[in-house]
Amino acid sequence: xxQLPMTTPQLLEVAVQVGRRLLECGAETYRVEESMHRICMAxxxxxxxxxxxxxxxxxxxxxxxxxxxxxTCRIRKRGVNLDRLDRLNALSRRLCAQMQAYDAAQELxxxxxxxxxxGKWTLRLAFGAIAAFFTxxxxxxxxxxxxxxxxxxxxxxxxxxxxxxEVNSMFANLVGGALIAAAALTAARLGLVERYxxxxxxxIMTLVPGLAITNSMRDLIAGDFLAGITxxxxxxxxxxxxxxxxxxxxxxxxxxxxx
Amino acid sequence: xxLLFETACAFAACLAFGVVFHLRRGKLAGxxxxxxxxxxxxxxxxxxxxxxxxxxxxxxxxxxxxxxCMARHFRTPASLYLVIALIPLVPGGGxxxxxxxxxxxxxxxxxxxxxxxxxxxxxxxVGIVLVSSTVQLFHKRVGRR
Numbered sequence: 001x002x003q004l005p006m007t008t009p010q011l012l013e014v015a016v017q018v019g020r021r022l023l024e025c026g027a028e029t030y031r032v033e034e035s036m037h038r039i040c041m042a043x044x045x046x047x048x049x050x051x052x053x054x055x056x057x058x059x060x061x062x063x064x065x066x067x068x069x070x071x072t073c074r075i076r077k078r079g080v081n082l083d084r085l086d087r088l089n090a091l092s093r094r095l096c097a098q099m100q101a102y103d104a105a106q107e108l109x110x111x112x113x114x115x116x117x118x119g120k121w122t123l124r125l126a127f128g129a130i131a132a133f134f135t136x137x138x139x140x141x142x143x144x145x146x147x148x149x150x151x152x153x154x155x156x157x158x159x160x161x162x163x164x165x166e167v168n169s170m171f172a173n174l175v176g177g178a179l180i181a182a183a184a185l186t187a188a189r190l191g192l193v194e195r196y197x198x199x200x201x202x203x204i205m206t207l208v209p210g211l212a213i214t215n216s217m218r219d220l221i222a223g224d225f226l227a228g229i230t231x232x233x234x235x236x237x238x239x240x241x242x243x244x245x246x247x248x249x250x251x252x253x254x255x256x257x258x259x
Numbered sequence: 260x261x262l263l264f265e266t267a268c269a270f271a272a273c274l275a276f277g278v279v280f281h282l283r284r285g286k287l288a289g290x291x292x293x294x295x296x297x298x299x300x301x302x303x304x305x306x307x308x309x310x311x312x313x314x315x316x317x318x319x320x321x322x323x324x325x326x327x328c329m330a331r332h333f334r335t336p337a338s339l340y341l342v343i344a345l346i347p348l349v350p351g352g353g354x355x356x357x358x359x360x361x362x363x364x365x366x367x368x369x370x371x372x373x374x375x376x377x378x379x380x381x382x383x384x385v386g387i388v389l390v391s392s393t394v395q396l397f398h399k400r401v402g403r404r
Contacts, residue, residue, distance in 0.1 A: 028338060081281040082339050089336050117281050126278035133272035137265055137298075138352060197355070205272075205351040206279075214345065217384030243358035251362055 004044045008069050010102040012061050014095070015039045016073050017109055019050070019057050022088050025081035029053070029219050029227040035092040042096040053227045054078060054234070087112045120160075127156035127206050135202030140195055147187045148202045151180055155206060169234075170241045176207050177245025185253045196259070200246060207242050209235040262302055269298035269347045277343050286339065289329055293344030297322040301348060312375075312382045318348055319386030327394050337394075341387065350379040 006014065019036040032052040040048035040061050051058045060070040091108055094100075100108070118126075131152030132145040140148065155176055162172040180203040188196035212235035220228030253259070273294030277287040301318035308314045322344045323337075330337035353376030361369035 026342075027336075031336065031338075080279075080342070082277075082286075082342065083281045083283045086283070086286075086335050086339055118278055122278060126275040129275035130272055130279065133268045133275065134347075134351070137268040137272060137347065197359075201352045201355045204355060205346070205349070208349060208351045208354060213380045214349075214383045214387065217381065218388060221384065221388045239354055243354060243361075246355075247358055247362045250359075 005099050005101045006043055006105075007102075008061055008063050008066055011040060011043045011045070012059060012069055012071050014102065014105045014109075015048075015050075015061070016057060016059055016071050018088060018092055018095075019052060019059070020073050020075060021084065021109070021112070023052060023054065023057065023075050024077055024079065025084040025088070026079060027085050027088070028215065029224040030222055031089070032057070035089070038096050039092055043099065053224075054230045081117075083115065083117065084112060087115060124153050124156045124160075127159075128153035130206050131155070131199075131203040133202075134205040135198050138198055138201050140193075140198030140202060144193045144195060144199050144202070147184065147193050148199045151183045151199065151203045152206055154183070155179060155203065170237055173207055173238050173241040174245035177204070177242035178248050179245075180204060180207075181246040182249035182253065185249055185257070185259060188259055189253075189257050204242060204246070207238070209238040212238070262299070265302065266295045266299050270295035273343050273346060276346050280343060282339065282343065286333070286335070289333075290340045290343040293322055293325045293329070293340050294347050296325055297344050298347045312378050315348055315379050316382040316386050319345065319383045320390055322348070323387050323390035327390060337391065345383060345387075348379075348383060350376045353379060 015036045018039060019032045022032045022035060029052050033050045036050040036059055037048050044063055045061045046064050047062045049060045055075050057073045060068050062068040091112060095105060128149040132149035135145045135148040158179060159176060181200055184196040184199040187193045193199055212231055216228045216231035216235060219231060270291050273291035274287055277290050282290055297318050300321040301314055304314040304317045308317060326337045326340035326344060329340045357369055357373040357376055360372050
């Protein structure tokens with residue numbers, strides 16, 4: 001031995017850091033487990049066991065002539081960041097292809113953390129654009145699209161505010177759904193749009209966890225049952241809270257205004 | 260003409276989704292083109308397939324194959340393209356309709372719409388898994404991952 005660039009705790013630390021970041025940016029379960037496993041094996045492990053679910057990671061490394069070492073990691077925030085996913089995937093390939101020292105690996109991870117993303121306002125405009133174009137796609141007219149754009153933009157402002165206050169996602173989606181429906185109905189009341197349901201469906205697309213449902217089914221089919229069920233229940237909860245939120249103004253305002 | 264307009268809308272919506280999902284600029288157009296392709300396939304499938312679940316399935320297979328090709332070409336995970344290109348097919352309207360029927364006090368209709376929505380999600384999942392498993396099968400045989 002002695003030729004390996006990382007000690008066992010350091011290796012495990014790097015593997016867990018990569019796995020954790022992967023989970024946080026929305027990678028599939030098998031990708032997290034496989035990446036961590038491959039990193040461990042590339043750095044002289046005799047065997048490695050990685051178990052990942054959306055909320056935590058457990059990893060054990062066995063190196064020859066050493067006692068096995070285990071680490072756990074709790075994941076609290078989850079989102080989608082495809083750029084980071086791409087960079088992490090490239091990093092894990094690079095770590096396997098050419099051995100890096102611990103400090104070098106840390107430096108590479110820091111580079112990924114510091115990679116610039118889109119600006120706040122770009123994201124807000126993108127939210128508006130999603131709502132507007134889906135409204136058009138689902139058969140809304142130009143007026144509907146303009147209203148949906150405004151709704152999407154405001155929605156992002158509210159979502160951002162909730163994120164800062166660390167509100168749970170169920171409540172955030174409930175309020176989001178209510179906001180969308182209330183705004184669409186108000187626009188209909190003011191005579192701006194006729195088909196307010198198109199505005200609602202288009203705007204809901206910004207929140208809908210459709211992909212979480214699909215991903216959870218992928219996990220289930222791949223045999224990652226616990227991860228699949230976790231994601232499925234999250235998706236179901238989000239979907240239900242959007243629907244519940246939207247139904248409040250729909251029933252109340254439609255009754256009041258007789259739309 | 261209408262089809263062209265819808266496809267353009269799908270492209271633009273996917274482009275915006277790409278930004279929200281933090282996809283890098285260079286890859287945005289490729290991912291959004293997948294979304295447009297998926298929607299086009301979904302609409303064109305209407306000429307041959309009568310069940311809309313079959314249509315969703317066919318469109319998903321097209322999108323998945325496209326994503327796998329892009330992933331091979333640019334050496335990135337296929338899900339980068341898949342996640343965005345599938346969004347127009349996600350049944351957001353189904354969720355709305357389920358809620359609407361539930362609220363209007365017709366639980367039977369709500370269950371039927373809800374199951375239909377789950378069926379669409381299932382068709383999407385089966386389509387993705389089918390293509391990605393087939394691709395993996397060939398890759399293992401070639402001896403490269």
